[in-house]
Amino acid sequence: MRDGFIISVFNYCDRWCDTCSLSSYCRVFVATTGDEASSEINMGALVGAAPHDRPPAPPKWLEDVLEELNSLAGRPFTHEELLAGEPTMAAAHQEIYERAKAYCVWVHDGVGHRQYDRHRDPTDPRAVISWFSSLTASTIRRALTGLADFDGNREAPPDHEGAAKVALLGIDRSYAAWQQLVTDHGLSAVRARPCLEALAWLRARLEAAIPDARAFVRPGFDEPEAVARLRAAAASRPPERAW
Numbered sequence: 001m002r003d004g005f006i007i008s009v010f011n012y013c014d015r016w017c018d019t020c021s022l023s024s025y026c027r028v029f030v031a032t033t034g035d036e037a038s039s040e041i042n043m044g045a046l047v048g049a050a051p052h053d054r055p056p057a058p059p060k061w062l063e064d065v066l067e068e069l070n071s072l073a074g075r076p077f078t079h080e081e082l083l084a085g086e087p088t089m090a091a092a093h094q095e096i097y098e099r100a101k102a103y104c105v106w107v108h109d110g111v112g113h114r115q116y117d118r119h120r121d122p123t124d125p126r127a128v129i130s131w132f133s134s135l136t137a138s139t140i141r142r143a144l145t146g147l148a149d150f151d152g153n154r155e156a157p158p159d160h161e162g163a164a165k166v167a168l169l170g171i172d173r174s175y176a177a178w179q180q181l182v183t184d185h186g187l188s189a190v191r192a193r194p195c196l197e198a199l200a201w202l203r204a205r206l207e208a209a210i211p212d213a214r215a216f217v218r219p220g221f222d223e224p225e226a227v228a229r230l231r232a233a234a235a236s237r238p239p240e241r242a243w
């Protein structure tokens with residue numbers, strides 16, 4: 001925890017903030033909703049009047065580094081620099097990412113012209129399928145490029161394992177959503193089968209590539225007892241005075 005927020009909780013979530021049980025502990029969510037509120041014509045004055053934590057001025061050495069970075073960022077990158085900065089992955093893993101992308105495009109193009117991305121209700125399996133198709137492709141890429149960069153140092157939990165866990169959980173939810181479409185919404189099993197097979201293939205290959213992924217402990221989400229203690233402490237605190 002820092003300043004009332006769970007550190008890094010937003011690094012291993014599914015980005016579906018409307019459904020997130022930890023949004024009040026997420027610095028990204030609070031910053032984003034603060035910005036959104038500021039842009040509302042009736043909320044700007046209210047947000048501006050709220051007390052803000054102002055970060056202290058940076059030390060001189062940090063100012064110098066930032067100035068140097070700013071001046072470097074002022075010139076365009078060369079082609080070689082862009083290529084050197086492009087994350088890579090092992091050739092053997094490229095197919096996993098390519099098939100995750102193909103699945104995502106397939107869903108967004110509308111499987112059978114169903115246009116699943118029109119649906120937003122998180123209880124609707126079409127919304128779940130749509131949401132996780134993009135997230136799965138992007139987190140698989142992050143996991144596999146991170147694995148290629150991994151130097152074996154396990155002092156901190158490796159990011160690629162966390163990214164792979166997020167991808168695997170998204171695959172699990174997508175798989176269940178396709179099954180729900182068949183059982184509850186009349187989608188024919190024949191139509192659903194290629195999607196289920198694609199997801200099962202991705203799951204097996206990703207688990208084989210990053211076997212420790214499921215054991216990764218996501219801050220907050222995989223710490224239910226610690227979160228329960230936080231909530232209990234917050235509930236027992238006297239209400240703050242209105243500012």
Ligand code: SF4
Nearest residue numbers: 013017020023026029
């Ligand atoms: S942790 Fe929750 S609120 Fe924060 S970005 Fe992720 S989904 Fe959104």
